[in-house]
Amino acid sequence: MSQPSIVTSTLRQSSPSAILTWVLGALSVFAPFSTDMYLSGFVDIAHDFDTDIASVQLTLSTFFFGLAVGQLFYGPIIDRYGRKKPLLFGIALFVVSSILIVWAPNIEVFIGLRLLQAIGGCSGMIISRAIIQDLYHEREAAKALSLMMVVQTVGPITAPVVGAYLLVLGGWQAVFYFLIGFGLVCALLTTHKVPESLPVEARQKQGIGEQLGVFKGFILNRRFIAPTLAGAMSNAVMFCFISGSPFVLMQLFGLSQQAYGWMFSATALGMVVTSQANRMLLKRFTAGSLFQASIVISLVASVALVLLRNTESLWLFMIPLAICVSMVPMVCANSMAIAMSQSGSGAGTASSLIGVTQFAMAGAVSALVGALHNGTSLPMCGMILACTLLAFIINRFSR
Known part of the structure; x- marks a missing residue:
């Protein structure tokens, strides 16, 4: 059974950076924004794709399934290849799939794209916690996670309200245009404000079997x-x-x-x-x-x-x-x-x-x-x- 070794990052900080923590918090709200904002548009989506509500509901359950799959996918990847590149890949996948959803020809393609959107979007949820662990000790990490949860709480509060206005202004497509813009902003902030917190010498070198041993x-x-x-x-x-x-x-x-x-x-x-x-x-x-x-x-x-x-x-x-x-x-x-x-x-x-x-x-x-x-x-x-x-x-x- 493989055990993770303790590696002290040279980037350890004595107190949480407010700017970095807010950015990491924003990366963690892809899920509530992607679920709560479009719920009241189910009837319109069913009408546009000439399908029933049950099929549209699959776009929601598929998204949650994608979140679970993505969680397992990113863990070993970011321990082996670092934090920042997989994070940017996830955001890019979220943005591209959001663009394609707007132009989806049928509900089946819509459902498949929601799976990809979730796998991309959950990167922020997973990697932000790992970055905080890299940068802070337990007490400071708890402070940073508390601030992150403030941002995560604001997501479910504001998402239904913002989504309702977007649905009135531009239909269900407007919600996904918003998600595209939000993803692009997060990509820009990640590029300039989020450091690569896992040094090359601290990265895992195990094969698949050894990684399963870490789990x-x-x-x-x-x-x-x-x-x-x-x-x-x-x-x-x-x-x-x-x-x-x-x-x-x-x-x-x-x-x-x-x-x-x-x-x-x-x-x-x-x-x-x-x-x-x-x-x-x-x-x-x-x-x-x-x-x-x-x-x-x-x-x-x-x-x-x-x-x-x-x-x-x-x-x-x-x-x-x-x-x-x-x-x-x-x-x-x-x-x-x-x-x-x-x-x-x-x-x-x-x-x-x-x-x-x-x-x-x-x-x-x-x-x-x-x-x-x-x-x-x-x-x-x-x-x-x-x-x-x-x-x-x-x-x-x-x-």
Whole structure:
């Protein structure tokens, strides 16, 4: 079994660069921009391609599949060939596939191009984490990841609003023109602001068999896999909220679409607040202590949420729900920093495993919230409690 060696980068920095972190954060929002912006245009896409909504929905599920495939693809590549060139390749693939989507002749080609678009777009998600691990030690990495999660949170908040305006102004094609422009800007920023953070002497030289051994080594490393799994379970809380909140808040509590949008944005704003708070708290506390404390807070809030699930007071219901969702960035940023501190020269492979785990958990809980639908808030609230409880148990036993 191959183990990644510990390599100290000569580019290590004492504190996170705000400009670099914002650029890396922008590279991480390709996914929400590519999914949330065009959702309300499904009917128009079906009409233009003379197909049904089910076929158009495949463009979304195919994109998520591409994200998972891409996560595994980039890990070994960036450990062997460096960070910057694969990152620029991914952005270029995203831009080219976005251009071709606009001119797709049928829905089948559209679906295939969405797969390529996802494989290209997920490069920023994977490589940005590896770059942060190259440049910063655990505490500084947690600060940088917290700032990145602020940017990542802004993506889901703004994407539906921006997408709605673009759909009115230029149809669904306008969304993909926007993505083309966004990709080009990111390519320019990457070229001039993102350094090659992995020196040639620190790059992996193994063959495929040895690289698979590195994957196995991380999976069997309790100090890596425990925070990775706990962070993935916490991240899944956000997807429980996304999947279940439209029915719970609009159908059960009677919110209008506009009021729901404001409530969703307010809850997401809480994630921005905790991300910033985490950065400040890291000046006094370790990532490990904040990780454990945030899991406990999430668990207490999720228990309260289940107990209050039948209340008629919206605000009484929203308080524990907002706390559960708001704690996600604090748990995830610190868990990723702890896990990535174990990566050594295999940071790319480690980052890909974190990404795959997060998307696998998120997809599973989203499906379960839908499958367990019974006309009440219990599926959403119960799954949130299950996720936080599992995160607590994993963290507790791993210690």
